Amino acid sequence: MPSSPGDSRSPSYHQGNDQQPLDGPRLHVYHVLKSIGLVTAYNSSIDVKLILAQRLVRVFAYGLVTLILAAYLAALKISETQIGIFFGLTLVGDLVMVMALTQIADAIGRKAILILGAVLMTMSGVVFATSGNYWVLLVAAVFGVISPSATEVGLFKSIEESALFTIVTHDLVDILSWYSTAEFASVTVGLIISGGIMDDLQQTLAWDFVPACRAVFLVYAGVGVVKIVLSSCMSWKIEAWHDTKHQDGTHRDSEQEEVYETAATIPEQAPLLPSEPIPVTPKTSVPAMRAGTSVFSLDQEERLVLLKLCALLAVDSCAVGLSSVPWQTYMVRTRFDVPDAKLGAIFMLGNGLGAVGTLFSSSPARRLGNLITLAVTLLPSAIILLFFGLAFNLPLMLLLIASESFLSPIYLAPRNTFISRILTRSKRTASLGIITMVKLLTNATGSFFTGFWADRDMFWLAFVVAGSLKILYVFGILYAFLAVDRRLAHEQEEREDTGSD
Numbered sequence: 146m147p148s149s150p151g152d153s154r155s156p157s158y159h160q161g162n163d164q165q166p167l168d169g170p171r172l173h174v175y176h177v178l179k180s181i182g183l184v185t186a187y188n189s190s191i192d193v194k195l196i197l198a199q200r201l202v203r204v205f206a207y208g209l210v211t212l213i214l215a216a217y218l219a220a221l222k223i224s225e226t227q228i229g230i231f232f233g234l235t236l237v238g239d240l241v242m243v244m245a246l247t248q249i250a251d252a253i254g255r256k257a258i259l260i261l262g263a264v265l266m267t268m269s270g271v272v273f274a275t276s277g278n279y280w281v282l283l284v285a286a287v288f289g290v291i292s293p294s295a296t297e298v299g300l301f302k303s304i305e306e307s308a309l310f311t312i313v314t315h316d317l318v319d320i321l322s323w324y325s326t327a328e329f330a331s332v333t334v335g336l337i338i339s340g341g342i343m344d345d346l347q348q349t350l351a352w353d354f355v356p357a358c359r360a361v362f363l364v365y366a367g368v369g370v371v372k373i374v375l376s377s378c379m380s381w382k383i384e385a386w387h388d389t390k391h392q393d394g395t396h397r398d399s400e401q402e403e404v405y406e407t408a409a410t411i412p413e414q415a416p417l418l419p420s421e422p423i424p425v426t427p428k429t430s431v432p433a434m435r436a437g438t439s440v441f442s443l444d445q446e447e448r449l450v451l452l453k454l455c456a457l458l459a460v461d462s463c464a465v466g467l468s469s470v471p472w473q474t475y476m477v478r479t480r481f482d483v484p485d486a487k488l489g490a491i492f493m494l495g496n497g498l499g500a501v502g503t504l505f506s507s508s509p510a511r512r513l514g515n516l517i518t519l520a521v522t523l524l525p526s527a528i529i530l531l532f533f534g535l536a537f538n539l540p541l542m543l544l545l546i547a548s549e550s551f552l553s554p555i556y557l558a559p560r561n562t563f564i565s566r567i568l569t570r571s572k573r574t575a576s577l578g579i580i581t582m583v584k585l586l587t588n589a590t591g592s593f594f595t596g597f598w599a600d601r602d603m604f605w606l607a608f609v610v611a612g613s614l615k616i617l618y619v620f621g622i623l624y625a626f627l628a629v630d631r632r633l634a635h636e637q638e639e640r641e642d643t644g645s646d
Contacts, residue, residue: 180507180508181322181504181505181507181508182316182318182319182320182322182323182504182507183323184319185315185316185319185320185507186319186320186323189313189320190312190382191378191380192308192312192379192380192382192383193309193312193313193320195375195376195378195379196305196308196309196324196379196383197320197323197324197327198375199259199301199305199372199375199376200301200305200324200327200328200331201327201330201331202331202368202371202372202375203266203301203368203372204297204327204328204331204332204335205331205332205334205335205338205368206266206270206335206364206365206368206369207292207297207332207335208331208332208333208334208335208336208338208339209335209336209338209339209361209364209365209368210273210291210292210339210361210362210365211292211332211335211336211339212336212339212340212343213339213343213358213361214291215228216354216358217273217354217355217358218231218282220354220355220358221277221279221355223279227279231279231282231283231286233589234283234286234287235286235287235291236585236589237287238286238287238288238289239585240582240585240586242288242300243300243303243578243581243582243585244578244579244582246258246261246262246300246304246578247300247303247304247574247575247577247578247579247581248441248575248578250300250304250307250574250575250578251307251384251385251386251571251572251573251574251575254384255304255307255308255383255384255385255574256376256377256379256381256383256384258300258304259301259304259305259376259379260373260376260377262290262300262301262304263369263370263372263373263375263376264369264373265288265289265290266289266290266365266366266368266369266372267366267369267370267372267373268285268289268366268369269285269286269289269290269291269365269366269369270362270363270364270365270366270367270368270369271362271363271366272284272285272289273285273291273359273362273365274359274360274362274363274365274366275359277355290369297328300578300581302581303574303577303578303580303581304574304577305324306321306324306561306565306577307385307573307574307577308379308383309321309324309565310565310570310573311382311383311384311385311570312382312383316507316511317562317565318506318507318510318511318515318558318559318562319507321506321557321558321561321562322503322504322506322507322558323503323504324558325503325506325554325557325558326500326503326504329496329497329499329500329502329503329554330496330497330500332496333493333496333497333500336493336496337493339361342357342360342361342364343357343358343361346360385570385571385573385574442572443569443572443576447568447569447572447576450567450568451568451576451579451580453625453626454564454567454568454580455579455580455583456621457618457621457622457625458580458583458584459583459584459586459587460587460614460617460618460621461614461615461618462583462584462585462587462588462591463587463588463590463591463614464527464530464591464610464611464612464614464615464618465588465591465611466587466588466589466590466591466592466593466595467591467592467594467595467607467608467610467611467614468530468533468591468595468607468608468611468612469588469591469592469595470492470495472592472595472599472607473492473533473546474488474492475599476533476534476599476604477491477539477542477546480542480604481538481539481542483539491543491546492546494547494550495546495547495550496550498547498550498551499550499551499553499554500554501551502550502551502552502553502554502555503554503555503557503558505555506518506522506554506555506556506557506558506559507558509521509522509555509559510558510559510562514559514630514631514634515559515560515562515563515630515634516559516560516563516622516623516626516627516630517627518555518556518559519556519559519560519619519622520619520623522552522553522555522556523552523553523555523556523615523618523619524615524616524619525548525552526548526549526552526553526615527612527613527615527616527619528612528616529545529548529549529552529612530549530608530611530612530615531608531609531612531613532545532608533545533546533549533605533608533612534604534605534606534607534608534609535605560622563626563630563633564577564580566633567626567629567633591611594607594610595607
């Protein structure tokens with residue numbers, strides 16, 4: 146149904162308290178800002194803004210240390226074999242932390258776990274800035290938070306996304322698109338700032354390499370302190386029990402969760418638009434802890450949904466590992482003999498294009514649906530990836546990198562929005578923890594095979610396999626979940642229409 150003049154969703158009216166009408170250029174500007182999700186982000190709650198701010202500063206810190214971590218360890222006279230073991234055990238530590246803490250986060254509090262993670266991040270920065278002992282650094286990396294590859298690690302992402310799924314009631318894809326944009330944009334800034342700090346300290350102040358690196362790690366620790374403050378400022382509304390608590394202290398799944406659970410378990414052969422409402426069986430109110438929040442409390446239908454998601458996301462994550470940015474930079478460096486300064490500029494531009502790409506995810510998702518948006522953006526990206534290893538000159542390689550960098554991140558926000566709708570709300574954080582663990586393992590597996598093939602002059606094969614896996618992933622997720630996605634979109638439209646009456 147059309148929005149009423151007083152409806153805040155109407156594009157003809159300002160979103161503030163005065164409800165002033167928009168016309169002329171202001172209306173066009175509003176439509177542009179709405180299409181990239183900025184209106185939704187601006188009007189979001191303070192908790193949403195705090196989560197976005199935490200993502201910005203955290204990934205900025207990852208970018209700071211990525212540029213120097215391997216070189217810092219080598220400068221401490223640590224062998225390349227030990228560095229490889231160091232990175233591998235860091236991954237193992239991430240897996241253990243994700244598995245353990247995401248299973249209890251909804252029970253003891255998401256805010257508490259986020260604060261704990263920020264404390265561990267701060268401690269890791271302090272240890273790396275003050276110690277040169279291999280084993281001390283290894284303990285700090287395994288039990289703390291350090292990212293060797295400028296990408297999201299540890300438990301933050303799973304818990305933050307679960308909190309967003311709880312507190313964002315409308316236009317979730319807009320918020321998730323900015324959540325993804327924060328990663329691509331801030332890691333680029335982190336890389337630039339890290340290079341600037343290192344150059345200034347070494348060239349202007351004549352510092353040695355190791356002390357200069359330790360100054361960067363102190364900045365990393367300082368970012369951890371900022372994240373502690375941001376996490377502490379969040380309200381109790383991010384907790385799993387926020388919108389499920391009765392006045393008598395008992396808990397039950399919300400009506401929205403019951404809709405999601407029903408949609409997630411619809412037989413695939415069922416019609417997309419049923420003539421009769423889907424029956425919903427209310428659940429008995431039980432205390433939150435007895436209801437269960439870990440994956441061990443999933444019923445058969447919930448386990449089936451999680452199993453499908455893990456299998457499909459494992460394929461996608463393996464493809465990401467096969468063709469990750471570090472491997473792309475290595476291929477461009479070795480094949481075309483590109484100097485470091487030029488190589489850094491190329492991939493900082495790629496990150497910038499990725500940030501721009503994520504801004505364009507919310508508009509097609511609203512028009513086409515989450516999974517169709519995934520398909521129409523990821524398929525071209527996968528096809529481009531097939532030709533990475535076959536580029537015969539640098540200009541063609543740069544064109545492929547730029548195109549793939551822009552297209553590949555667009556699907557992230559629509560996909561994550563869809564995932565949020567089919568996972569049981571009370572067990573969503575725990576389920577996301579399992580998904581994150583599967584993605585970390587398969588990403589590492591993909592990276593291993595790329596190294597194996599590159600060592601045998603078959604570097605091109607890694608990108609062919611990566612592109613093929615992404616194509617398989619697209620058709621797999623459409624086959625498994627397209628009917629569910631369409632049904633959920635239809636039910637969401639009906640709820641919005643009912644709310645506007």
